[in-house]
Amino acid sequence: xxxxxxxxxxxxxxxxxxSVDQRDAQLAIQHALVDGRADHSLGEQCFISELASIDNDxxxxxxxxxxxxxxxxxxxxxxxxDCSINPYTVIRGRxxxxxxxxxxxxxSILGFNHSMESGTPVxxxxxxxxxxxxxxxxxxxxHVVILDGVRVGxxxxxxxxxxxxxxxxAGAVVGGNPARFIRWRVEPxxxxxxxxxxxxxxxxxxxxxxxxxxxxxxxxxxxxxxxxGSRTATSAAAAPLIAASDDATAGLAERVAELAAxxxxxxxxxxxxxxxxxxxxxxxxxxxxxTVRAQGDSIEIADLLLSTAPPQASTEAQxxxxxxxxxxxxxxxxxxxxxxxxxxxLGFSHxxxxxxxxxxxxxxxxxxxxxxxxxxxxxxxxxxxVIAFCESLPWASDAWNAGHHIDGFGTAxxxxxxxxxxxxxxxxxxxxxxxxxxxxxxxGMWGSPTADGGLLPVVNGFYRASRGTFAQFxxxxxxxxxxxxxxLRHARDPRWFAAGARNACNVLDVAHPxxxxxxxxxxxxxxxxxxxxxxxxxxxxxxPGAGFSFREPAPATRGLAETExxxxxxxxxxxxxxxxxxxxxxxxxxxxxxRGVHRPEPAxxxx
Numbered sequence: 001x002x003x004x005x006x007x008x009x010x011x012x013x014x015x016x017x018x019s020v021d022q023r024d025a026q027l028a029i030q031h032a033l034v035d036g037r038a039d040h041s042l043g044e045q046c047f048i049s050e051l052a053s054i055d056n057d058x059x060x061x062x063x064x065x066x067x068x069x070x071x072x073x074x075x076x077x078x079x080x081x082d083c084s085i086n087p088y089t090v091i092r093g094r095x096x097x098x099x100x101x102x103x104x105x106x107x108s109i110l111g112f113n114h115s116m117e118s119g120t121p122v123x124x125x126x127x128x129x130x131x132x133x134x135x136x137x138x139x140x141x142x143h144v145v146i147l148d149g150v151r152v153g154x155x156x157x158x159x160x161x162x163x164x165x166x167x168x169x170a171g172a173v174v175g176g177n178p179a180r181f182i183r184w185r186v187e188p189x190x191x192x193x194x195x196x197x198x199x200x201x202x203x204x205x206x207x208x209x210x211x212x213x214x215x216x217x218x219x220x221x222x223x224x225x226x227x228x229g230s231r232t233a234t235s236a237a238a239a240p241l242i243a244a245s246d247d248a249t250a251g252l253a254e255r256v257a258e259l260a261a262x263x264x265x266x267x268x269x270x271x272x273x274x275x276x277x278x279x280x281x282x283x284x285x286x287x288x289x290x291t292v293r294a295q296g297d298s299i300e301i302a303d304l305l306l307s308t309a310p311p312q313a314s315t316e317a318q319x320x321x322x323x324x325x326x327x328x329x330x331x332x333x334x335x336x337x338x339x340x341x342x343x344x345x346l347g348f349s350h351x352x353x354x355x356x357x358x359x360x361x362x363x364x365x366x367x368x369x370x371x372x373x374x375x376x377x378x379x380x381x382x383x384x385x386v387i388a389f390c391e392s393l394p395w396a397s398d399a400w401n402a403g404h405h406i407d408g409f410g411t412a413x414x415x416x417x418x419x420x421x422x423x424x425x426x427x428x429x430x431x432x433x434x435x436x437x438x439x440x441x442x443x444g445m446w447g448s449p450t451a452d453g454g455l456l457p458v459v460n461g462f463y464r465a466s467r468g469t470f471a472q473f474x475x476x477x478x479x480x481x482x483x484x485x486x487x488l489r490h491a492r493d494p495r496w497f498a499a500g501a502r503n504a505c506n507v508l509d510v511a512h513p514x515x516x517x518x519x520x521x522x523x524x525x526x527x528x529x530x531x532x533x534x535x536x537x538x539x540x541x542x543x544p545g546a547g548f549s550f551r552e553p554a555p556a557t558r559g560l561a562e563t564e565x566x567x568x569x570x571x572x573x574x575x576x577x578x579x580x581x582x583x584x585x586x587x588x589x590x591x592x593x594x595r596g597v598h599r600p601e602p603a604x605x606x607x
Contacts, residue, residue, distance in 0.1 A: 046065050056077055062099065136489075139157045153169050156168045163178050170494075253589040266545050274294065295359075296359030331412075334346045351404060358468075366595060403447075414603055439479060473605060480516075491530055500555075578590055
């Protein structure tokens, strides 16, 4: 009797370790399962053990989800990406689960039940099904039983041998028979629920609303089907959590219009608030030292809200100041010291210098001017140096920083092209070619998640890199649907998107990629729902006469500099509001459209 391959029971390393013949055999199993079945689809790099029993009416598994030996699946199963259905797991009835759900061996998830009225043998009783919903990032231990009708919130943990008969709140750890609340894995103040009230509700096993939240917040899983053109591609998307009504849209548009009107009325006051009379420069906020970026932010805000230059100085004086800051030899703009004078000896490898290509360049553009000196970052480049530059960036450890420098170089290309300075042959092709050849087809992005940041550096790095290249020059991005999958998955991480945890970078870096890929229509309802929720929350964070803070205010972060209103937060959130409002269908109510660093239209085309 031949030995059973270890991958049948432990499939997580299959696609890395399997031989060509083993991979072909696995693909044949998957073909046999889905071919001719419109209600069956499998994502990329799934694994289905030939020793599992798959007898579903409908089956959709996301990328990298596996079903190990001895598993028994029936009914309607919709699972997201990176889910594990371990040996001898039983999933029956109507069951949906999000991304990253890990299910221990010998667990039973039973999305149906028998009736048991008296007078009729049980085997003659009709079946009922309320269905089971499981959110994202849920750990289900071995020998767990989940009964029909239960909702399990995202980030929950179900301890081994738990019998789950009632809803489980997001972030809770439960155990026992029947399962009861043990402690929090993710504190509920990350989701706006008071900890004491939520713990009390969890212990009682109720589903009453508590402290502004609901007892369970299970997330409807997404249809993470294979990429277009793959063997099991499907265009169906999961239903949205909340279907926006016409009244809700009208109400949101009214709130957007009110905020825009208030911002215009208070624009002059918030600019004056950050003006340093002694140095005749802008600082981000009162008491802070003036910065180069603050000058750019003030010009962007005035352009958006006042359709003019900041009134604190003449347009000519502001243009002259910005141009004087550019090094005539290299074209670089160095940061300011605390005395308002520029630091010396810094080149484009410095993070601030790289960003000043954007902030100063677009500020000059809005004022009707431009850099006076060539940017040698581009004019002295060669294709070989561009490739070496791209490969030297810390994509694996710090994808945001890598994307930051790609953004700077791409924008340096823009100003070089605009000024008519010669761009060495092959430089643009080398930049775009490297990006296209090195994008991850599974995420649609560059770089790798990190242990402490998860997808944050990848998504934020993608925004920076794509903004300065594909978006800025109107070039279609590769794998747009995978970008949407990655962004939506990232936006469900409470570390960055729970109430009080959000900041301007993290929200912008979600909003812009979703706007950039909107023409695909892929998962459009989910995108609109996310944009609507983020927009609604952001509208309430404006501080009268001061604008927006970089990070949204919360009791736990009171007193932090990043929660004080300033020019950077105001400039970024005004742009974010436009992108979110446009995704939600209400951007006309704002009465403005970004024209600077965060402009939606391409600034140039490659010829």
